[in-house]
Amino acid sequence: xxxxxPPSSVSVSDDLRTVAPAFTDPRALLLAxxxxxTWRGISQIVVxxxxxxxxxxxxxxxxxxxxxxxxxxVGIPLLVGTLxxxxxxxxxxxxxxxxxLGVEIPAPRYPRRDGILASWGxxxxxxxxxxHVAYIVVAGLILTVQxxxxxxxxxFALGALVYxxxxxxxxxxxxxxxLVLLLPGGVLLAWITALxxxxxxxxxxxTARALVGASPRAEAVEAARQAQTRAAQAQARxxxxxxxxxxxxxxxxxxxxxxxxxxxxxxxxxxxGAQQRxxxxxxxxxxxxxxxxxxxxxxxxxxxxxxxxxxxxxELRDLVRGIHPAVLTDRGLDAALSALAARSPVPVRVEVPDxxxxxxxxxxxxxAAYFVAAEALTNAAKHAEAGAITVLADVTPADTLRLVxxxxxxxxxxxxxGSGLDxxxxxxxxxxxxxxxxxxxxxxxxxxxxxxxxx
Numbered sequence: 001x002x003x004x005x006p007p008s009s010v011s012v013s014d015d016l017r018t019v020a021p022a023f024t025d026p027r028a029l030l031l032a033x034x035x036x037x038t039w040r041g042i043s044q045i046v047v048x049x050x051x052x053x054x055x056x057x058x059x060x061x062x063x064x065x066x067x068x069x070x071x072x073x074v075g076i077p078l079l080v081g082t083l084x085x086x087x088x089x090x091x092x093x094x095x096x097x098x099x100x101l102g103v104e105i106p107a108p109r110y111p112r113r114d115g116i117l118a119s120w121g122x123x124x125x126x127x128x129x130x131x132h133v134a135y136i137v138v139a140g141l142i143l144t145v146q147x148x149x150x151x152x153x154x155x156f157a158l159g160a161l162v163y164x165x166x167x168x169x170x171x172x173x174x175x176x177x178x179l180v181l182l183l184p185g186g187v188l189l190a191w192i193t194a195l196x197x198x199x200x201x202x203x204x205x206x207t208a209r210a211l212v213g214a215s216p217r218a219e220a221v222e223a224a225r226q227a228q229t230r231a232a233q234a235q236a237r238x239x240x241x242x243x244x245x246x247x248x249x250x251x252x253x254x255x256x257x258x259x260x261x262x263x264x265x266x267x268x269x270x271x272x273g274a275q276q277r278x279x280x281x282x283x284x285x286x287x288x289x290x291x292x293x294x295x296x297x298x299x300x301x302x303x304x305x306x307x308x309x310x311x312x313x314x315e316l317r318d319l320v321r322g323i324h325p326a327v328l329t330d331r332g333l334d335a336a337l338s339a340l341a342a343r344s345p346v347p348v349r350v351e352v353p354d355x356x357x358x359x360x361x362x363x364x365x366x367x368a369a370y371f372v373a374a375e376a377l378t379n380a381a382k383h384a385e386a387g388a389i390t391v392l393a394d395v396t397p398a399d400t401l402r403l404v405x406x407x408x409x410x411x412x413x414x415x416x417x418g419s420g421l422d423x424x425x426x427x428x429x430x431x432x433x434x435x436x437x438x439x440x441x442x443x444x445x446x447x448x449x450x451x452x453x454x455x
Contacts, residue, residue, distance in 0.1 A: 020199060062081070083126075086136070111126055146203075337393060384413070390404075415437055
């Protein structure tokens with residue numbers, strides 16, 4: 001949305017349309033004698049004349065005394081006071097022209113200084129305040145000339161229009177001008193009076209803009225200063241946001257890395273601690289079972305305990321693999337994907353065009369790709385009724401780890417909130433990666449994940 005034009009940049013054509021439409025519109029020209037702009041202009045002449053006569057009188061007295069007594073110093077405060085009175089007068093004129101002619105004139109900015117002498121100096125050297133003084137003189141001349149012309153032409157127009165009626169009704173003598181010419185002459189004079197009125201209104205408005213309104217140069221300087229301030233603030237905010245984004249990126253990367261490191265620690269603890277102890281217990285139970293083969297009851301109890309240990313070990317291995325697969329740390333993503341394919345009940349073809357290139361991906365990126373593949377293979381086996389699955393892993397020229405998993409199942413998969421796929425989407429997003437799921441009903445599923453290698 002564009003900002004409105006500030007009053008300080010109002011052009012002559014804008015003021016013409018407001019206070020002197022007869023000079024811009026043929027229809028307004030034809031109706032000038034009865035136009036609202038004309039009658040507003042006449043009221044402006046009447047009221048403005050009284051205001052400016054009083055202002056001229058006070059200004060003349062104040063300036064005369066102030067200048068004549070300036071040598072005695074006592075005249076300086078009087079001169080300053082007279083100039084200060086010009087400021088509320090300028091405000092009054094702006095309000096009057098707004099009320100009578102419908103124009104908006106911006107208020108100027110006056111300099112301010114601390115201290116009495118400094119403030120007096122600011123008033124005496126302020127160009128805008130002296131412009132207000134000039135306005136009283138110039139506007140007074142405009143209203144004087146305009147008032148004389150409007151009075152003269154208006155009086156003759158009124159007389160020319162009224163006299164024929166009075167002459168016919170009162171059987172007066174013949175006027176110096178034939179009656180047949182008085183009516184057209186009166187109409188022409190009324191039209192000229194309207195044009196003079198509107199032209200004078202335009203002159204008053206333009207004079208007021210120049211002398212009691214804001215200085216165009218000062219406004220331009222102020223606008224430039226404000227623009228520079230806004231630009232500096234915007235740059236500061238942009239710099240702050242950029243720094244914040246870098247900080248958040250580093251923090252997020254550190255958090256993801258810490259989470260992966262914590263998962264690896266848990267995997268090592270389970271593998272080296274509870275899992276090894278269960279393995280040792282299973283070996284001891286197997287040895288004990290062989291030794292008590294002569295006791296059926298003891299053999300059955302040991303058989304049951306041995307089976308429970310093996311099932312617990314299987315569950316523990318699955319748990320360790322879900323936290324962080326050891327094969328991913330020991331042998332890399334290529335071997336980890338092959339291990340997933342080997343455990344899948346659905347035939348899986350793993351394609352890695354350049355296995356060494358996968359090592360360029362960070363541990364977090366490889367872990368994300370592994371868990372995406374594991375979830376996708378599980379879903380394809382459980383829900384998709386797929387007959388074949390293809391897994392493609394490579395590193396793009398943009399240094400991004402890409403994983404594409406496609407199957408020939410029934411499709412219709414969605415990453416609903418709270419589902420496994422939704423969790424994987426969040427994990428990929430945390431690494432600034434992309435997660436694209438294409439699964440039209442009846443046409444299989446294609447999952448594409450790209451994660452920056454530096455994540």
